Amino acid sequence: MSALSTVQIKEANAHLAALHHRVAELEGTVREQAESLIRKDEQYQASIRDMVDAKDRDIAELQKRLTQSEEEMQRLKASIKDKDRDVERLRHQSRILAQICHSRPLLNALVSLMAEAEGIPCLPNVEQCNGLSSVPDYAHSEEDLEDSDIDRTLFGTTV
Template identity: 50%
Template sequence: MALPSPVQIKEANAHLVAVHRRAGELEKRLAVAEETVREQAESLIRKDEQFHAAVREFAEEKDSEITDLQEKLFRSEEMVQNLLSEIREKDKMVDYLRHRSRLLTDICRSRPLLDTLLLHMAEGERLGPFPEVTMALASPDHAALPETNGYTNSSFNSEDLSPSEEDPEDQDLAQTLFGTTV
């Protein structure tokens, strides 16, 4: 085997230096790339942890908001039921008041008749008990007697039926009774 010439040794040495330099450069680049990959991996891990934490926080907020909304819905439904109950009670009251209104309307329509009836009743009370009367049934001649519905009375005076000016209390009573509203 022949020994390499000094030029070949120089070339081989230069080639080895270049390979060694290139290997050093590649190792540096590899170290930088590994560091970059490691940093990126750590960054991704941190971001993944942050993302998971954000998702957990979002899920907790969502669950909390759902709970709050369910409580509000429950309270709203309860309020609706209370309002429906109040509406039913007020509808009953309206029906009751409507019936009373109709009744009062009927009473107001009947008031003139009631006033007249009360006036006649007050006049009847003012007349007092019957005066002494005798039955005209025993008399065969009813035509000779004044019209008295079968009763005869010599002391009967038609002025007794008219309102008396002598009794102011009865007139005040009549005015009081008929001046009120129903």
């Protein structure tokens, strides 16, 4: 082999020094980029944590609102049941009142006949003729006799 000249050795050493310098520069660049990536990763992780925390807060708020809505729904259902019972009671009362109104002409006629009957004096012969003698007469107390005038005056107003 041939011996290398000093110039060739100096050129090779200069080339190796430049190559070594370039490798050092590239390693510095890689290190800077790695540090930059680490910082960005930390920033992204912090951002993700913030988003997760915000999402968790939103979920907690929505769950709270859902619970409140369900409670309100239960209150409204109970209110509806109460109102349905009231409506059913009022329907029943309405049917009774309708029947009363339908029967009112008969009741008016009956009240009229009763008022007329109160005005007829008691005649023992008439009672026996009408077959009323078999019906026992109920005993009047003094209080009943006193209230009979009141009953006559109030009787038409109570129906």
